[in-house]
Amino acid sequence: NAGVTQTPKFQVLKTGQSMTLQCAQDMNHNSMYWYRQDPGMGLRLIYYSASEGTTDKGEVPNGYNVSRLNKREFSLRLESAAPSQTSVYFCASSWTSSDTGELFFGEGSRLTVL
Amino acid sequence: AQSVTQPDIHITVSEGASLELRCNYSYGATPYLFWYVQSPGQGLQLLLKYFSGDTLVQGIKGFEAEFKRSQSSFNLRKPSVHWSDAAEYFCAVGAPTNAGKSTFGDGTTLTVKP
Numbered sequence: 001n002a003g004v005t006q007t008p009k010f011q012v013l014k015t016g017q018s019m020t021l022q023c024a025q026d027m028n029h030n031s032m033y034w035y036r037q038d039p040g041m042g043l044r045l046i047y048y049s050a051s052e053g054t055t056d057k058g059e060v061p062n063g064y065n066v067s068r069l070n071k072r073e074f075s076l077r078l079e080s081a082a083p084s085q086t087s088v089y090f091c092a093s094s095w096t097s098s099d100t101g102e103l104f105f106g107e108g109s110r111l112t113v114l
Numbered sequence: 115a116q117s118v119t120q121p122d123i124h125i126t127v128s129e130g131a132s133l134e135l136r137c138n139y140s141y142g143a144t145p146y147l148f149w150y151v152q153s154p155g156q157g158l159q160l161l162l163k164y165f166s167g168d169t170l171v172q173g174i175k176g177f178e179a180e181f182k183r184s185q186s187s188f189n190l191r192k193p194s195v196h197w198s199d200a201a202e203y204f205c206a207v208g209a210p211t212n213a214g215k216s217t218f219g220d221g222t223t224l225t226v227k228p
Binding site: 004035041042044058092102104105106107 | 118123148150155156157158159160163204215216218219220221
C-alpha cells in the first residue's frame with residue numbers, strides 16, 4: 001500500500017534555482033493538496049486541486065505553481081527559490097474536497113534554500 | 115474565517131499516565147474536526163474525526179476526543195500513555211462545504227517519560 005508518495009525526500013537549493021516536487025497517490029482520490037510545515041506554525045495550505053483539471057490557491061500560494069498532471073499526480077514547482085521557502089512540504093489527498101475531508105499524507109519533502 | 119488554537123506547545127507525561135491535549139476552534143457553524151498524529155520524519159496520520167452525532171468519538175491507538183460546542187473545544191484524551199505515543203499532534207478544522215481545505219493548529223509535541 002503506497003498511499004501518497006512524494007519525491008524527493010530531501011533537497012538543497014541555492015537561491016534562485018528552480019525545482020519541482022512530485023506527488024502521486026494510488027487511492028483513486030479526486031482531491032489533492034500541497035501544504036508546507038514550518039516550526040511553530042502548523043501546516044499551511046499552498047495550493048489544492050479539487051478534481052483533475054482544476055487547481056486553486058490556498059493560504060500561502062506566492063512563489064509556487066502547481067500542475068495536476070492527471071488524477072494520480074500533483075506537482076509543486078518553485079520557479080525561483082528563496083530562503084523563506086525552506087520548509088517541509090507535504091502532499092495530501094482526499095476522496096473529494098467537499099466530503100468528510102479526511103486527508104491522507106505523504107511522508108514529506110524537506111527543502112533547504114541557501 | 116476558521117481557526118484552530120492548541121494552547122500547549124509541549125507536554126510531558128509519564129508512561130502509563132493519562133493524557134489530555136487541548137484544542138479550541140473558531141467556526142461559524144458546526145465544523146468538521148480532526149486530530150492527526152505525526153511521528154518523527156513521517157507524514158500525518160488521522161487519529162479520529164467528528165462531523166455530527168455522538169460528541170465523544172473514538173479513534174485509533176486508544177485515543178478519544180470530545181466535542182463541546184459551548185466551549186468550542188475538541189480535546190484529545192488517552193487513559194494510559196505508551197512510550198510509542200511520543201509524537202506531534204495536530205488538531206484541524208474543516209468546513210462542511212470544503213472539508214478538504216482544513217485549517218491546522220500549530221501542534222502539540224508530546225514527550226513520554228519512562
